[in-house]
Amino acid sequence: MTMTTGLTGLILIVDDTPTNLDVISEALSNAGYKVAIATSGERALQQVERRPPDLILLDVMMPGIDGFETCQRLKANSKTCDIPVMFMTALADVDNKVKGLNLGAVDYVTKPFQEQEVLARVKTHLQLRLLTQNLEQQVAQKTAELQAAHIQVIQREKLSALGNLVAGVAHEINNPVGFLYGNIQPALDYIKDLFGLLDLVQQESANFSVAIQEQIEAIDLDYIREDLPKLVASMQEGVNRIKDISISLRTFSRADxxxxxxxxxxxxxxxxxxxxxxxxxxxxxxxxxxxxxxxxxxxxxxxxxxxxxxxxxxxxxxxxxxxxxxxxxxxxxxxxxxxxxxxxxxxxxxxxxxxxxxxxxxxxxxxxxxxxxxxxxxxxxxxxxxxxxxxxxxxxxxxxxxxxxxxxxxxxxxxxxxxxxxxxxxx
Missing domain, CATH: 3.30.565.10 (Histidine kinase-like ATPase, C-terminal domain)
Structure with a gap:
């Protein structure tokens, strides 16, 4: 009698007894499963590395490394540790069952096999395996989505904070820079007018008093005439530079x-x-x-x-x-x-x-x-x-x-x- 499972998967049967292999592999094949066979623990470990199965049915009593040791090695390997293992044995005592479960096995079936029981247990553990894999994928997907959302939130916050800061600085610079920029040229005009007045005074007054003459020499009026326009011009250049910086700040912080x-x-x-x-x-x-x-x-x-x-x-x-x-x-x-x-x-x-x-x-x-x-x-x-x-x-x-x-x-x-x-x- 066979059972239609509705599930497909690769099942590795590990047993050193040909009769047992024939019985269990035939039952699983008739139920629609793909079956692989290994006759020792060593061969099972090699096969699993090459082609990981979805479930392993593992005999306990085998020559070489027995089922317990094979299971222990499978669970110690990061590539195979998640593959569910079901032990098959005639040893039905509690101590052996507990030992197998402590090693990481998911279930135990005893010999002689009851076909319906084996197929039901296989179906259950394959379903659990599939559900676990789906859950892991969903968790990974949700984690990636949360990370992406977190990055977006951080990005928006950083961009908003940086943009607001830079825009605020640009705004604060704008007012005093605008004031200076608008007043430097009038200041130059006033200086020009004052120098013109000084020239006129010097032309109209043939002789200055001693005190005025000494003060003219003390402040080096000729040097001031030459240097003051240059000084104001350099201030103009500085203001232009600050104005360029302000424009750059506004360009950088432009709102999207x-x-x-x-x-x-x-x-x-x-x-x-x-x-x-x-x-x-x-x-x-x-x-x-x-x-x-x-x-x-x-x-x-x-x-x-x-x-x-x-x-x-x-x-x-x-x-x-x-x-x-x-x-x-x-x-x-x-x-x-x-x-x-x-x-x-x-x-x-x-x-x-x-x-x-x-x-x-x-x-x-x-x-x-x-x-x-x-x-x-x-x-x-x-x-x-x-x-x-x-x-x-x-x-x-x-x-x-x-x-x-x-x-x-x-x-x-x-x-x-x-x-x-x-x-x-x-x-």
Whole structure:
């Protein structure tokens, strides 16, 4: 008599007795299962490595390594530890059953076999195996979805906080800069008028008093005439510079709309470099970090500009960190010879459908192991308190999932790292 199970699966039968193998394999085959056979524990272990079954029926009393030892080895191997094992034995005493279950077996069937019982137990454990696998897949899927949602929340919070901060700073700069910018030219006009009045006074007065003459010499009036306009002009240049910074801040922090809009990638990159200018300047331990821009002829790219700028600032900040790490233990002169530099290159793809942006540093580089994990959620090589492991994961999500682009990294330890981004030009 046979039982139709409705389940299919590969079952490995391990028994050194041909009669037992014939009986149980025939019953399982008739029930619709795929069957594999091994006549010893050693062969069973070899077969399982090559082709993992869905269930193992394992005889206890066998020459060589017995069923208990075989089960113990299966459970000790990470590749086979999840395969359910059912013991088959004529040893029906409680001690042997407990021993088998303690080793990780899921069930026990006794000889001589009762076909209906064996098939029912096999069906039950295959169903449990299938349900367990489905549950594991669902848990993995939900975990991935939660991680993605977490990254999105962190991304929005970081982008919002950074954008608000930068926009606020730009706004605060705007008012005093506007005041200075609007008043410098009138100040120059007033100075010109005062100097004209002084000239007129000198022409009309043939002789100044001794006190006035001494004061003219004390303040070096001729030098003031020459230098004051230059001084105000330099102030004008400084105000223009602050105005450019303010514009860069507003460009960087521009609010994203609910859809991609045409943006100038180079403007976004320049504003990001401006934000990080303080980290690029020379200090007591190293010369200035050179930023070499090799901009190609790019059209406007349809994107969420604020998010793309966040990617740029993350990659550039990481490049600066890598250079700082590479500088550790090197002298100022040695660093000056080798040059700390970041090369930013942009170009249009051969089919003119993608904007390619690369950011390359000659810093410390990264190992292949690190390179493969660098975009993983929560992975970081930085010390406690210095890295969250979210920056590059967020960058990847923005580029790949939000914009349908790609982001890749190539690196050589001791030579540097290059990140390459491709963005569809039409959003």
């Amino acid at each position: 709309s609910d859809r991609p809009v045409g943006c100038n990638i180079h403007d976004g990159m320049d504003s990001t470099i401006m934000i990080l200018k303080h980290r690029l300047k020379a200090n007591d331990t190293r010369p200035e970090i050179l930023v070499i821009k090799e901009y190609g002829d790019l059209p406007e790219v349809e994107c969420y500009a604020g998010q793309i700028n966040q990617v740029f600032i993350n990659l550039l900040a990481n490049a600066i960190d890598a250079l700082e790490e590479a500088n550790a233990g090197r002298s100022y002169a040695e660093i000056k010879i080798n040059h700390n530099q970041i090369i930013i290159k942009t170009e249009l793809s051969a089919d003119r459908q993608k904007a390619i942006i690369s950011i390359k540093d000659n810093g410390i580089g990264m190992s292949e192991t690190v390179r493969q994990k660098v975009f993983d959620h929560l992975f970081t090589t930085k010390g406690v308190g210095k890295g969250t492991g979210l920056g590059l994961a967020i960058a990847r999500q923005i580029v790949v999932e939000k914009h349908g682009g790609t982001i890749e990294v190539n690196s050589v330890v001791g030579e540097g790292t290059e990140f390459t981004i491709s963005l569809p030009t039409n959003g």
